[in-house]
Amino acid sequence: MHADRVDKLLMLLGFLGAVGDGIAMPTMLLITSKIMNNIGDSDSNSPLAMNDFIDKMNQNAVNLCYMAIGIWVACFLEGYCWARTAERQASRLRSTYLKAVLRQEVAYFDLNVTSTAEIIASVSSDSLVIQEVISEKVPMFVNNFSIFGGAYIVAFILLWKLAIVGLPFILLLVIPGLIYGRVLMSLSRKIREEYNKAGNVAEQAISSIRTVYSFVGENKTITEYSDALQGTVKLGLKQGLAKGIAIGSNGVVFAVWSFLSWYGSRLVMYHGAKGGTVFAVGAAIAIGGLSLGSALSNVKYFSDAMAASQRIREVIKRVPEIDSDNMDGEILQEVSGEVEFKGVNFAYPSRPDSVIFKDFSLKVPAGKTVALVGGSGSGKSTVIALLQRFYDTQGGEICVDGVRIDKLQLKWLRSQMGLVSQEPALFATTIKENILFGKEDATMEEVIEAAKASNAHNFISQLPQAYDTQVISTISSFSTNVN
Known part of the structure; x- marks a missing residue:
């Protein structure tokens, strides 16, 4: 083979x-x-x-x-x-x-x-x-x-x-x-x-x-x-x-x-x-x-x-249902960032009997900061998972700038988003390389700007090798700060 x-x-x-x-x-x-x-x-x-x-x-x-x-x-x-x-x-x-x-x-x-x-x-x-x-x-x-x-x-x-x-x-x-x-x-x-x-x-x-x-x-x-x-x-x-x-x-x-x-x-x-x-x-x-x-x-x-x-x-x-290698789909020339959930129904494939969303609707205007508040298991993280198309909905639709996300090219869609999860993790490479995962062709100036935006630049600069410091177990304890 x-x-x-x-x-x-x-x-x-x-x-x-x-x-x-x-x-x-x-x-x-x-x-x-x-x-x-x-x-x-x-x-x-x-x-x-x-x-x-x-x-x-x-x-x-x-x-x-x-x-x-x-x-x-x-x-x-x-x-x-x-x-x-x-x-x-x-x-x-x-x-x-x-x-x-x-x-x-x-x-x-x-x-x-x-x-x-x-x-x-x-x-x-x-x-x-x-x-x-x-x-x-x-x-x-x-x-x-x-x-x-x-x-x-x-x-x-x-x-x-x-x-x-x-x-x-x-x-x-x-x-x-x-x-x-x-x-x-x-x-x-x-x-x-x-x-x-x-x-x-x-x-x-x-x-x-x-x-x-x-x-x-x-x-x-x-x-x-x-x-x-x-x-x-x-x-x-x-x-x-x-x-x-x-x-x-x-x-x-x-x-x-x-x-x-x-x-x-x-x-x-x-x-x-x-x-x-x-x-x-x-x-x-x-x-x-x-x-x-x-x-x-x-x-x-x-x-x-x-x-x-x-x-x-x-x-x-095996060809996955949500294929990240599939380059078909639309690419928007300009993205304003409006997100809308319309009558979404969803349950995780591993727990089909446990319904997370039933006729869920949400509209987030472009440029606005929105907080989702709820108890554990209420679906806050699921909203992000569906928006990144980790899963497809069982009903309803999710749109970005009025276009359904299942019509957009998947790699392009995910490249337009930046996510800092509640349990951040660092890969076993330098801090600079970890930041570059967000944008592989970024310049050093852009890396520093990204670190400043996340309030991590001062901390990183105090490390012996600054951005070239190798991530090991002693640095993992500071992963939240770096992210």
Whole structure:
């Protein structure tokens, strides 16, 4: 989804490298069988036979040298190309995903996101899962399948009778890997859910740290976090047990090897087979089966990456009802500032049964200062939210200078407003950059004038670096004054 031509070329070269790396082992077994057979057939009493033996061994040595060079090239392509394209694609994925998140309307966050931890987890962990699969699991999967295919091709080329007998034993070698992958897939999904619960506890406590301190709730928070982690401990123990059983069951390869050794000896004694060939075929069958099991166990990682990709893709492809990227709409050449609410009906999407406005009307003349007074939850902040088009009304209309705001270009509409909320916040950058968020192309003189207008200039000037002071926790306590 996020691959360009360079990435497709890197994936092609990485695929070829993984295949080359995979077939190296079966090729090594093929050459090893020839070396062992040459040693077994050598006759030290015949000078002619000895010279022929030396020539064959020299040729095998040359073949191994060529093979070493080929493996080096294949492994380099496998490691570099997949890692490089994974980094490139994951970088684009993170940028695209964050842009899509910032594009969504406020109602989306009210209805679909329980906390900011979910967004942070999707930006970081989900993209890391996808990056890890592309950089490591895909080449390992291709590599293991190449070993499996190459091993059985070599086995049938060398001694098809033994290869056919050993073919059913693939199931014994594959089943542990399949069980391990399937069990781990289920457990990893449950562990992720448990960690999300624990993460929500920590995120809520840290984001409301003043409240926690004021109620002396540190120990209670620690207890809740510890209780939330108990589920992951139990699942982790099950995961370890499944992993131990799966890895331990790989010992069945020795049983398979013993049978192939016995049957191979019968072929040597009665059918003219050679010992080196029997050894190579037995090793190929065992290694091929184990490699297939390892390849199939990687399926769980593909499943996790596909689930993460699905979550990210849903956000990227979602077109919000109030689209801040939509550049359609009117732009007024002159703005006097008259605001009028006409028969507005509204209820928050997350609380549709709780009506905030019913046939609400208000007219604010241009240049006038108006105070909205009312109890908590009466809709004072909602007026501003509707005026900025964070939400659309369920009835009635809101006009600026006689034009309905849903007919105006959204970015332009919001750029005409300046808002200082009751809980101001500063971003982790300089004070100057924080002020420039209101007007990115403002000059330094305009920045100073804005600070003077908000009675913050004298305070800022007393800071060690004035407007270039970096906003950190010690300055956050003065955020109200600066705003």
